[in-house]
Amino acid sequence: MSYSVVFLDVPYFHNYYLSRIRNIGETCSMTLSCTSDFNDMRKSIEFAFQNSDGLFIxxxxxxxxxxxxxxLVSFERPSVFKEEAYIVASGFKKLSDGIFSDIVYGKPVVFVPQELDDSFDFSELKKLFNIKSQVIGVFEGNINTQNTIFSDEVLSYIKLENNNMFDSKIQKSKIFTYSAQDCNxxxxxxxxxxxxxLSIADLSTNGCFTSKLMSQEKSKNYIALCIDKCPIESLSYFFGIDQKYIEKYGYFSQSIAKEISNALLQFSNSDCSITILNNNQYNRFLFFVLYKDETFDMLIREFYGTYNIVRQKVTNFAILFLREFILSRSL
Incomplete structure (x- = not known):
């Protein structure tokens, strides 16, 4: 397996740490160095974690x-926030002064202090990096797991032994990742x-869906148009939908969603569009995906919870529903 190493505001003597870490006997696929800026640190850690099988910080x-x-923010590990350094996030095991490790979303993560003790033997970590399982992401999973995000209605992260991967009863088309990556x-x-x-009319999540997609740098190459908010009274102005047509079919309807999606394709010259609508009670949501050859798919789902929880559920569902639709065209 491969691992990445991220240096947090440690400008010198990188080879000293790398030579010690190599004792685990695995392949170093990436080294990153960042400043002490919080956003810089977070982006570097997330990028390294997503693109390797393990991580040293x-x-x-x-x-x-x-x-x-x-x-806490990126890996959902509660912290204790004490004045004393080396008080680690929940679940991590202390191996030596300042050195902690744990499995996060199926991958080993090790904290190594800049003030590294020369006596620590990194070969002790070989067992940690000899992983015989994978963490997969399942759309609409209904399996009890240790790392579950909204599994009641949208998706689950499930840890499976490698030798059981292909014997799993999980529908293969529902698996969206084999490396614990996010759905976006x-x-x-x-x-x-x-x-x-892709063109988007996210008229339901108040920008949550679009924001989650746009958080990925490559998204700018594939998202042609985004509309995050449009009052019902403005549908005729923005999308050319006659007010009598809206009164006939109702705002929360397949007919209106199709009109909006058609307009998106015309405005942006994109290949595919998605429209998300909600009812007045904000518990029923309509997802309409349209391709430029006029093939489409539509679903109405109910989601419950606090406003922010529902937004997250709708966002994740829309992302995976859209992904499944696009993949179905290439089968």
Whole structure:
């Protein structure tokens, strides 16, 4: 397996750490160095984690609080936030002073302090990096797991032994990742692979859907048009939908969604469009995906919870529903 190493504001002597880490006997696929800026640290750690099978984070004591916050925000690991350095995120095991490790979403993550003790033997980590399982992401999964995000209605992360991977009863078309990546990354990969240009009318999540997609740098190459908000009264102005047509079919309808999606394709010259609508109670949501050859798919789903929780559920569902539609065209 491969691993990445991220240096957090550690400008010198990288080879000292790398030569020690090599004792685990695996392949170093990437090394990154970043400043002490929180966003710079977070982006570097997330990128390295997503693009390798394991991660080493070399950090100075002064950045410990920022590092804890990143583990909470990016990896859902609660932190203790004490003044003393080396108080680690929940679940991590102390191996030596300042050295902690755990499996995060199926991948080993190791914290190594800048003030590394020469006596620590990195070969002790070989077992940690000898992983015989994978974490897969399943759309609309209904399996109890340790790392579950909205599995009640949208998606699950499931850890499976490698030798059981192909014997699993999970529907293969529902698996969106074999490397514990986020669903938005999985969609961007499909857009890239199929060279699909996308236009969006997210009239339901108040920008959550678009924001999640646009958080991926490559998205700018495949998203041609985004509309995040449009009052019902403005549908005729923006999309050319007659007011009498809206009164006849109702705003929350396949007919209106199709008109909006058609307009998106015309405005942007994109290959595919998605429209998301909601009812007045904000518990029923309409997802309409249209391709330029006029093939389409439509679903209405119900989601419950607080406003922000529902937005996240709708966003994740829209991402994976859209991905599944695009992939179905290449079968």
């Amino acid at each position: 070399i950090y100075p004591k002064k950045l410990w609080h920022k590092l804890q916050k990143i583990m 990354q999985a969609l961007i990969e499909v857009l890239e692979k199929t060279l699909t240009k």
